[in-house]
Amino acid sequence: MHVHELKLADLAGSFGRLINFWHTDPADYRQEIGELHPTALELAWRNYCLWHEEDKARRTDVDDSMISRVKRNIDGFNQQRNDLIERLDEAILAWLEPKCSFAEDLPINSETPGSIVDRICIMSLKVFHMHEDTLRDDIDDEHRQRSLHKLATLTEQRADLEGALHRLLDDYLAGNRRMKVYRQFKMYNDPALNPELYRKANG
Numbered sequence: 001m002h003v004h005e006l007k008l009a010d011l012a013g014s015f016g017r018l019i020n021f022w023h024t025d026p027a028d029y030r031q032e033i034g035e036l037h038p039t040a041l042e043l044a045w046r047n048y049c050l051w052h053e054e055d056k057a058r059r060t061d062v063d064d065s066m067i068s069r070v071k072r073n074i075d076g077f078n079q080q081r082n083d084l085i086e087r088l089d090e091a092i093l094a095w096l097e098p099k100c101s102f103a104e105d106l107p108i109n110s111e112t113p114g115s116i117v118d119r120i121c122i123m124s125l126k127v128f129h130m131h132e133d134t135l136r137d138d139i140d141d142e143h144r145q146r147s148l149h150k151l152a153t154l155t156e157q158r159a160d161l162e163g164a165l166h167r168l169l170d171d172y173l174a175g176n177r178r179m180k181v182y183r184q185f186k187m188y189n190d191p192a193l194n195p196e197l198y199r200k201a202n203g
Contacts, residue, residue: 007037015124043084050077088114102178116165123158
């Protein structure tokens, strides 16, 4: 029930539908939100944008100025992605706090629920693109079989991640673990913390 209340049920299905929808080049990326937490939707969209910028960054047939723009886009999407993971964790923690009390001596999980949602989203992108690879008409059967094997592994890993998320939320509600939210403090995007930026500004 808790994943339905949080709008985090069937993440594999939700992310899969969104990724399929986004590849049709829609005018509004939020149109197909469905029963999904709005912050999880925003996180999925940033991961979608990031994935395709990373593809562009590998091109060798374009000039350096384009690659530089792509790299800056990647930095921006990565920062937004990390901010959204934190926002999702804050929303989950706010939902949990009235329902359970976290004793100080309870263990914490090494990965937050928001981080697991992020990984499920990335895995969904891998599933989509690996499935796309199996449909190519310019590959031999050996290549296709390798891709089909990878697709099965990715699908299994995504299901395992979703199960781990549900068990973690159950552990929180049962009082077996406590949840904490840490700030990522990304230093390279902060002009006050990145020495390449503050040295230039002060020099």
